[in-house]
Amino acid sequence: MKVIKIVLEALTCSFRYPHFHVGNQPTYRMPPPATIYGHICGACGRWIDKSQISFSYNFYFSDIGRDYEHIYQFSPGSGKLLKKWGNIENIHGNLVPVWRDFIFSPKLDLYISSPDKLFELYECFRSPEYPVILGRSQDLASYRKVEVIELEIANSGYLENTLLPWNFRLRTKLGNSVIMPKFIDPYNRNDVVWAPYILLQNRLFLLAEKEYSLEEQTVNKIKIEERDLPLWVDPDTPEIGGKKRIVLWHTFLEEIYESGNQIRENTG
Numbered sequence: 160m161k162v163i164k165i166v167l168e169a170l171t172c173s174f175r176y177p178h179f180h181v182g183n184q185p186t187y188r189m190p191p192p193a194t195i196y197g198h199i200c201g202a203c204g205r206w207i208d209k210s211q212i213s214f215s216y217n218f219y220f221s222d223i224g225r226d227y228e229h230i231y232q233f234s235p236g237s238g239k240l241l242k243k244w245g246n247i248e249n250i251h252g253n254l255v256p257v258w259r260d261f262i263f264s265p266k267l268d269l270y271i272s273s274p275d276k277l278f279e280l281y282e283c284f285r286s287p288e289y290p291v292i293l294g295r296s297q298d299l300a301s302y303r304k305v306e307v308i309e310l311e312i313a314n315s316g317y318l319e320n321t322l323l324p325w326n327f328r329l330r331t332k333l334g335n336s337v338i339m340p341k342f343i344d345p346y347n348r349n350d351v352v353w354a355p356y357i358l359l360q361n362r363l364f365l366l367a368e369k370e371y372s373l374e375e376q377t378v379n380k381i382k383i384e385e386r387d388l389p390l391w392v393d394p395d396t397p398e399i400g401g402k403k404r405i406v407l408w409h410t411f412l413e414e415i416y417e418s419g420n421q422i423r424e425n426t427g
Contacts, residue, residue, distance in 0.1 A: 160272070160310040160391055162406070163281050167267040169300035172293045173259060177340060177351075184228075186260040188358050189218045189322055190267070191339035193351075194294060196411050199271065203280065204288025206345050209411035212280075213272040217320050217404070221264035228259040265293060265300075270393075270406050281307055310391040314367045315383065316405040323357035323407065330381050334359040342411045352413050365390065365405060 174187040174194060190198075195214055200207050232255050236248035273280055284305045293300040323334060334357035344350035364380045371382040383390065396404035 163271040165269040166304040171261045172265045172298040184259045193340040193343045201289045202287040203283040213408045215270040215406045217268040219266045220262045313392040316392045316402045317364045319362040325355040333361045
């Protein structure tokens with residue numbers, strides 16, 4: 160399976176929780192899918208059909224800190240003439256200090272699958288249309304590597320520092336549950352698709368049935384299920400316990416969560 164692999168690094172980044180506006184602005188520990196979609200479109204310089212792309216990533220960082228940041232909150236002006244400036248006040252801005260969380264030394268291994276547009280997207284990342292950022296516009300980043308690689312099918316592997324689909328929640332105790340923006344309509348930014356995920360910042364082994372033993376069961380081992388197949392791994396990743404890192408795919412399409420914890424994908 161041919162995919163694009165992008166290795167991105169930055170000094171800092173921040174992925175703000177959308178519903179926090181004043182006082183404190185914490186950050187997600189990993190970029191939301193909507194951020195990944197915006198990043199891809201920024202490299203291409205146009206909106207990409209979300210149905211044509213699948214993605215996977217591994218996200219690493221050295222630490223998280225907090226600092227004061229000044230933001231401006233705007234409201235309609237008084238409409239009166241400001242003698243000091245000689246202009247009518249159409250809009251009024253207040254300087255508001257807030258605490259913001261920052262992620263330091265982030266590194267993103269991003270995988271993109273698009274059978275019909277693979278090499279077109281590859282050229283976009285080799286020569287991005289807009290400045291490379293991760294998160295906010297001031298969080299400049301750089302590509303350390305952009306290449307087309309061949310994933311391999313494996314019987315088992317490991318996951319680490321990645322985003323897990325919600326159906327993993329009943330299969331593992333590792334990771335934190337979180338709701339993230341999955342897709343934001345570029346033509347109506349109030350139209351947001353939200354989805355639950357698991358932020359996995361540990362290492363989790365997916366083992367074939369013949370390797371999985373209840374006697375040796377630990378919190379970081381689960382058995383592969385039919386829905387996990389085919390299991391794709393990156394052959395260039397470090398080998399741990401004789402296993403390579405799994406590339407677990409996500410899409411930007413809306414999912415409908417039904418009873419029995421089953422997920423049905425809406426391709427409309």
